[in-house]
Amino acid sequence: MNSMNCSDMTGNETKIDRRRFLNRCWTLFGIAAVAEFGWLGLSFMNSRRERNRAFKTESIITAGPVEWFTPETVTAIPNGQFYLACLADGSLLALSRTCTHLGCSVPWDEEKRQFVCPCHGSTFNLIGEVLTAPAPRPLDTYPVRIENGIVKVNISTPQKRERFDKGQTARL
Amino acid sequence: MIPSSPKNRRFFTGFLLHLHPRTVPSETLRYSLSWGLGGMAALLVSLLFLTGTLLLLTYQPSTDSAYASILILIREVRFGLWVRNIHHWSANLLVIVAVLHLLRVVLTGAFGPGRRLNWIIGLFLLFLLLSANFTGYLLPWDQLAYWAVTICTSMLGYIPIGGLWLQELFRGGAEIGPATLANFYVLHVVFIPGTLFILMLWHFWLIRLAGGLVQVEKNSPEDVSVLRVPTVPNLIVREAAVGLALMAIVLVISIVWNAPLLEQANSGMSPNPAKAPWYFLGFQELLLHLHPVFVVFVWPLLGIAALFYLPFWHDSSLPTGVWFGSDPGRKLVAWTAAVGALATLVIILIDNLLLHSGEAVAVNILITRGLLPTVLLIALLVGFYFLLVTKLKHTRAEAVMAGLVLMLVALTVCTIIGVWFRGPEMRLVWPWVQQSL
Ligand code: HEM
Ligand code: FES
Numbered sequence: 001m002n003s004m005n006c007s008d009m010t011g012n013e014t015k016i017d018r019r020r021f022l023n024r025c026w027t028l029f030g031i032a033a034v035a036e037f038g039w040l041g042l043s044f045m046n047s048r049r050e051r052n053r054a055f056k057t058e059s060i061i062t063a064g065p066v067e068w069f070t071p072e073t074v075t076a077i078p079n080g081q082f083y084l085a086c087l088a089d090g091s092l093l094a095l096s097r098t099c100t101h102l103g104c105s106v107p108w109d110e111e112k113r114q115f116v117c118p119c120h121g122s123t124f125n126l127i128g129e130v131l132t133a134p135a136p137r138p139l140d141t142y143p144v145r146i147e148n149g150i151v152k153v154n155i156s157t158p159q160k161r162e163r164f165d166k167g168q169t170a171r172l
Numbered sequence: 173m174i175p176s177s178p179k180n181r182r183f184f185t186g187f188l189l190h191l192h193p194r195t196v197p198s199e200t201l202r203y204s205l206s207w208g209l210g211g212m213a214a215l216l217v218s219l220l221f222l223t224g225t226l227l228l229l230t231y232q233p234s235t236d237s238a239y240a241s242i243l244i245l246i247r248e249v250r251f252g253l254w255v256r257n258i259h260h261w262s263a264n265l266l267v268i269v270a271v272l273h274l275l276r277v278v279l280t281g282a283f284g285p286g287r288r289l290n291w292i293i294g295l296f297l298l299f300l301l302l303s304a305n306f307t308g309y310l311l312p313w314d315q316l317a318y319w320a321v322t323i324c325t326s327m328l329g330y331i332p333i334g335g336l337w338l339q340e341l342f343r344g345g346a347e348i349g350p351a352t353l354a355n356f357y358v359l360h361v362v363f364i365p366g367t368l369f370i371l372m373l374w375h376f377w378l379i380r381l382a383g384g385l386v387q388v389e390k391n392s393p394e395d396v397s398v399l400r401v402p403t404v405p406n407l408i409v410r411e412a413a414v415g416l417a418l419m420a421i422v423l424v425i426s427i428v429w430n431a432p433l434l435e436q437a438n439s440g441m442s443p444n445p446a447k448a449p450w451y452f453l454g455f456q457e458l459l460l461h462l463h464p465v466f467v468v469f470v471w472p473l474l475g476i477a478a479l480f481y482l483p484f485w486h487d488s489s490l491p492t493g494v495w496f497g498s499d500p501g502r503k504l505v506a507w508t509a510a511v512g513a514l515a516t517l518v519i520i521l522i523d524n525l526l527l528h529s530g531e532a533v534a535v536n537i538l539i540t541r542g543l544l545p546t547v548l549l550i551a552l553l554v555g556f557y558f559l560l561v562t563k564l565k566h567t568r569a570e571a572v573m574a575g576l577v578l579m580l581v582a583l584t585v586c587t588i589i590g591v592w593f594r595g596p597e598m599r600l601v602w603p604w605v606q607q608s609l
Contacts, residue, residue, distance in 0.1 A: 045341055045355075081440065097440075101464070103326035104319065104442040118444030119323060120460055121597040133527070133537060134459060 059156035066092075066149050066172055074108045074115075074126060082142055082155060083108060083115075085126050091169040094153045095128045096140040106139070115139065127164050137162055144170040193380055195400040196407050200385040205280065205493065208414040209273035215415045216266040217372065219422060220304075221365065223259040231311065233357040235350045238313040239436040246433070253430065260431030261422055263305050267451045270298055271580075278576050279505070281490030281497060281569065282386040288483040290378040293371055295479055300368045302451065307360040309449050310353065318437035319446040321356075322348055323456075327468040335469075348439070386492040444596050453590025454583045460598055461523050463542035470546060475579070482572070490569045501570045504560070508574045512581040520589060524600055553578075 063077050069086040076083055076097075083095045095115075099106045104119035114131060115124040123131040128139035140158035144151060149172070161168065200206070230249055232241040245252040274294065277283055283291040310321045325348065328339040344351025379385065434443065448456045458467045482488055490497035496505055553575055560571040595601035 045344070078440065101326075102323045102459070104322065104446055105440055107441075116597060118442045118597055119319075119446045120456070121599065133541070134464065136464070136537070 059154055061153045061155055063094075063151040063153055066146060066151055069151070072126070074110075076108065077153070082153065084144075084151065084153075085128070087127065087169065089171070091166070091171040092144050092146070092151060093127055093169045094142040094144045094155075096142065096158045098140065098158070099135060100130075100137050100139060101135040129164055138164060141168045146170050146172055191376055192403045192407060193384070195402050196384055197387055198399045198401045198406070199387050199493075201401070201406060201410060203410070204495075206385055207272070207276055208410070209269055209276055211411050211414055212269045212418050213266060213273055214372065215418055216262045216269060216422070217301075217368065219262040219419065220259060220266070223255050223262070224361070224365070226255050227259060228361060233311070233353060235313060235353055235437075238311060238353065242312045242314075242433060246430075254426055257426035257429070257431050258422060261425050261429070263308065264450075265422065266301055267305060270301055274298065275577075275580065278573060279490070279495055280386055281492045281494070283483045284489030284492065286382045287378075287386075290375060290382065291483045292480065293375050293378065295476075297368065297371055297375060300364055300371065304360060304364045304368065305451065306449065307356040307364065310356045311360065312433060313353065313437050315434040315437055315441075315443050316432060318348065318439070319442050320448050320452075321352070322442075323446065323448055324452065325352075327459075327464065330464040330468045332465065332469065388493040389491060445594060445598055447590070447594070450587065450591050453594075454586040456598075457520070457586035457590045457594075461520070461527070461541065462545060463538055465538070466542040466546060470542070474546075485568075485572070487568050488572045490573060497567070497570055497573065500566065501573065504566060504570055504574050505577050508577050509581050512578040513585050516582045516585040517589075520586070521600075 061077060061079060061082075063075075063084055069075060069084055069092060071086050071088050071090050074083050074085050082097055085093045085095055087093060097105050097107075099117045099119065099122060101117065101120055101122050104117050106115045106117045106122075106124065108114075109116045112123075113126065115128070117123070117135070120134050121132065122135035124135070124139050125131055128141070130136075130138055138161055140160055142158060143154045145154070146152070151170075159168070227245070230241055230245045230252065232238055242256075246256055247253075249255075277291070277294070306324065310317045325339055325343050328342065329335050331338060340346060342352070342355060343349075344355050447453060455467060458471070462471075490501070496502040556578070557571050557575065560566040560574060561568060566574075589600075592603040593600055595605065
């Protein structure tokens with residue numbers, strides 16, 4: 001007993017040092033393991049991002065000949081999930097039907113001549129500008145091109161915007 | 173093999189005693205102390221595990237077949253409809269019971285020293301069971317599910333900096349699709365139940381560690397040896413009575429009312445009105461009035477931080493085991509609840525007029541519908557606190573209790589309005605008008 005108690009301090013100390021060293025190692029390994037699994041999981045999930053895309057059909061949608069669209073009208077293009085708004089001067093604007101507030105699908109109300117969101121009541125005019133909050137910005141647009149009198153819209157990425165300008169439209 | 177032979181009995185009670193101490197203070201058996209709410213939550217969780225396992229046998233987690241598999245379940249599987257209903261009603265009741273349980277913990281001073289960690293774990297449990305409810309909501313892939321999830325994942329997008337990344341992570345891409353369903357499925361059947369289970373055991377163990385439920389503080393040290401009674405049968409029969417009664421109620425509710433199921437999800441048409449599940453309708457009400465960044469980020473962050481910090485604020489917990497702390501405390505709560513409910517209602521009605529009277533799109537909406545209301549709310553709470561503590565001579569704990577009751581009442585009023593008084597395009601309507609639509 002006695003000899004144990006007064007056994008050389010150095011021996012005891014190295015013992016504790018060794019223990020402390022090993023404990024640190026285990027902690028390190030533990031952290032490394034958590035980090036690895038975290039990284040593994042995140043990469044796994046990130047790589048699936050494109051999976052939902054396969055859903056979408058094509059990115060270039062043919063909406064029809066220009067003559068179909070008369071000034072001051074809004075036409076729904078269901079296979080592209082957007083609207084073609086024809087302005088007073090006959091220029092065309094492709095509007096996403098996704099509300100900029102929280103993503104509901106916005107129908108065109110012909111009577112009120114507004115887009116009215118069913119979810120929180122945001123309204124937008126014919127060119128997609130916000131008339132009533134809570135929507136924070138105008139409806140997104142898609143680039144429109146007119147080739148040989150045929151209207152084509154590229155729906156690969158919606159364009160966010162703060163306000164309307166002529167550059168978002170296309171004319172013959 | 174006589175079922176109640178002493179040996180069998182010991183085998184059975186031995187298991188129960190792993191969850192319970194051998195004896196409990198007789199005072200904590202009083203039903204009006206805890207209302208058995210935590211036990212009810214535990215029972216509902218068990219029902220959810222049970223019915224959930226059954227549902228897994230028929231449900232198919234893919235966007236093409238999920239909806240059809242639910243139809244088959246409720247039309248062709250024997251008792252399928254009932255099982256789905258039990259799962260649905262248990263989940264919804266659980267939200268109510270857990271919030272009431274939280275309220276009881278607040279009102280009986282049960283989050284103070286010795287119980288701090290358990291309060292934190294309780295908060296995680298609350299978060300988990302809300303997540304479980306919400307992820308389960310998507311699985312039927314009907315209109316209700318699809319649009320509720322569209323709205324709620326869009327809400328994530330407003331979180332500054334990491335928001336869009338989070339949104340894409342949960343959706344498994346920019347849009348809602350098969351990857352979203354896969355994500356929610358795994359969360360709902362593996363991740364959340366697993367975590368919930370572990371945390372629940374921890375929650376129970378910590379109650380034991382704290383020496384049981386809260387009790388009225390004793391004056392003399394001798395009193396510490398309060399009357400203790402054996403857990404079996406005293407506590408067990410009470411738990412069984414509450415549990416069995418609640419189970420009977422859930423089963424009957426599930427016979428009478430069916431869980432909702434709309435048409436199959438249609439990404440082209442939002443139902444009008446498109447509402448979030450009821451326990452998020454308080455937030456949806458706020459969304460009508462405030463800038464989204466504040467509703468989905470700033471306010472929840474402030475609220476959560478406050479709830480987490482609460483037990484570490486010195487003397488913020490009431491005297492233990494006495495409802496409302498004292499008689500003045502009881503009156504204070506009644507007044508706060510009444511005034512809070514009225515004030516919330518009035519504010520909503522006034523702002524509703526403002527919203528529809530041309531104020532339309534203010535340029536600095538971030539300030540008028542964000543910063544300003546936030547500062548006002550904080551000023552109101554701080555003012556309320558000092559009024560109570562300095563002028564009306566309430567204790568800090570009583571003021572804290574009043575503040576929590578005020579917030580909870582406001583959220584409840586918002587939720588009630590969201591559920592019954594919001595019609596097409598989220599305009600205010602009377603419930604009976606809504607019915608006839
Ligand atoms: C899945 C959800 C939950 C379950 C199953 C559960 C279960 C329980 C049970 C069985 C008790 C024993 C006393 C009683 O029956 O009231 C209890 C006590 C307690 N719970 Fe929970 N609970 C849950 C959620 C929460 C939440 C959301 C909070 C608050 C943030 C919370 C905080 C506490 C505290 C502090 C105690 C100790 C109370 C005391 O000592 O008197 N729990 N819980
Ligand atoms: S999603 Fe359109 S107003 Fe909220």
